[in-house]
Amino acid sequence: MKNIRYKHILPIALLSSALLATSCEKFVELGAPPTQVLLDDAFSTDASARSVILGLYVSTVNTNISGTTTFYSGIAADDLQYNAADASLLEFANNGLLNTNSYVNNLWANLYQLVKNTNNSIVGLERSATLTPAVKDQLIGEAKFMRAYAYLYLVNLYGDVPLHLKSDLEIFDEASLGRTAVDAVYSQITADLLDAESKLAAAYEGTFRARVNKHAASALLARVYLYRGDYANAEIYASKVLQESMYSLPAATSNFTNTSTEIIFQLANLSGITVFATNYITLPTVIPAYSLPNAVYDSFETTPTVDLRKTTWVSPKTVSNKAYYAITKYKATAGTGNEYHVVLRLAEQYLIRAEARANRNNLSGAKADIDAVRSRAGLSALPANLTQAQLLSAIETERLHEFFGEYAHRWLDLKRTNRATAVLSPVKANWQATDVLFPIPNAQIVVNGNLTQNPGYND
Template structure:
């Protein structure tokens, strides 16, 4: 099914799948009526594909959920990327590092992630018992579901630390799930991605739009996971496989990077909410009397080198400071011109650069780094030595991936730099406990025995 077909079948898909996917909290389980609906949905290829469509609608139909703009904004505010100019907004707590277990935005990040995990677990359960879905379609959809579950657990474990690991839809099991150690969650993420690589087709479904993951998307995320885990050789190998695929290129014009169907896109998500602009555009481009709600910090604005095309094309000035301008369409009718970019090629070059530098291949790391810099109109790096090149790569990640999917926030944490950097940027509000978000109070009430993160 094409993404244009997704829009056309929105209402039908929601009518078919939402009764089956209802009650999606962490501790919920399908009723017998839902089970019968699931049996009908997964009775043939078309029904199974529509169930998958319904999951993507669920993912993108809530503004600023974890997968629809939430992490880019909230993690940008938590790190040293963004400042909130509207204290009345609940997101200001992320900038001030004053989150509480009752913060509604933080709670929504957590709860919508588990709602979506329930969706993907439900799809896997339906496919596992189906006798009417053909083997190739079943394998592809199973790979797609495990991939999406891996994405969600990757972000949950990086935002909240130890988290419950729900792999099914059984109430009796899910109600008593403890928080699992970060390492255990990462093992599941790796397992899901390896299964996705084995099951997903090499090509994109439908007409080739990149809004449903293929095998390469799973490799791209696994390259990131291996980098985070310090598995340098594995990260380099996986990123190399992605880079070597001829379908992906760095887009010469920075204004075209985030368009639907961008050659740089490895995986995008189509907006379906409201007038169909991206959630990022809705967050960053809405101005009141010329005043944006969120602007770049002075430190981020100053970090762009002279002549960097990213500052020219991906930021916009106002009287109150520069604000993100990667997405440029605040509203659209029909099929939107921009899709939410989740995975793109530039990150893979930077993953491989960092992995190579960590392995001692400084020349190889510089070569990858310079490819990204060249697209941005910059000369080759002048960094020297392993430490200097690693610092240059971190800088490049900052200016290339700013306000995208929490990259900067997660980089500061995984590299152990959060305290040093943010104690200055957020003085006096920063505390070491702020490296993890609080477990929502509602979740603690629903799951007796679950422990809160330290300091909250």
């Protein structure tokens, strides 16, 4: 895909999922903004409105938000090792990002593309007077979830970011917005998710848990509250999900298949092949572009039993007399597979609640939640007399072992707990405390003079 430069607000029509399923380049090079008639037509019937919302999921897959948020943040942290020679990707690995880095710009642009799509959808849905009320609520809930999801990554990767909430019909009102404070962005994320939770049904639409439901909104809210240090609400919302009988922790060998009972929400595709498998798994003689660092591989428990995540989710290989640790959470790399991109899964809810409980001095409750995840990994329970500090350290380790190579969990965990410098400075030669944020893309500052740069990236 070309490195296409975007403005913050791009002209984009609200279209059916069939059109949204075209290539990323075609998707962002559509013509003029929609007229009032086009916007109203898109949400005049239940069928057409559903088609637009399905397009949100398709466009999210097509712009590879799953892969880019994972790979760039993983090599910036310490849970992915980059083994190729792309100079722009090496900037992430070496924590030497330039504000002209094309991948930083494209990640920003693709996340804001999702924001634009959801804004158009929300405005059109809320204005429609012809939709079935239950359908209207469901679709608004889905769109608001997706907008919250996009902003959650934007605010964590870039810090203060422009908060766009209007449709393309009001494009000039927001074309040159400055940066909105993190707290205000989080307030919008929370408001969107609370409204989504209130509107979404508990039952999944369609098959494979590939559209968000009420519990997906609760799960993402639990993460948001944890990130904000609101441990009471983090525990409440994680518990909402954990009490649902439709979710469970299956064996580590099958929890990423698209029928897994652990999945809360996944992004589907036609092939059943993920960007994770195709980037992590290569032929025996081919070096994977991304692999698990030696230090992470060596950190798994091996006595009295071996962590099943080490034996099931990692596959050692030797190429040219050098050892690499291929990540094999997802297995299918060719043909027709049975794996989608798992965005939210149950193990996270256990560890969110564990961390929330530990911070609220419910140490036995925290231990029980950690042990639930450890049990699936074939490990024994933690000792009963651990202190709060020891439990929080154990949770950090469990999150590393559970979520390596997934959706920037490690990068965001180190940032939100103020542990990034302590953990990464010994292993990153160029580490500076300001590296916890990516630069605001210079291309965006050029077209919007109201944007300012993050500290450390003004050169």
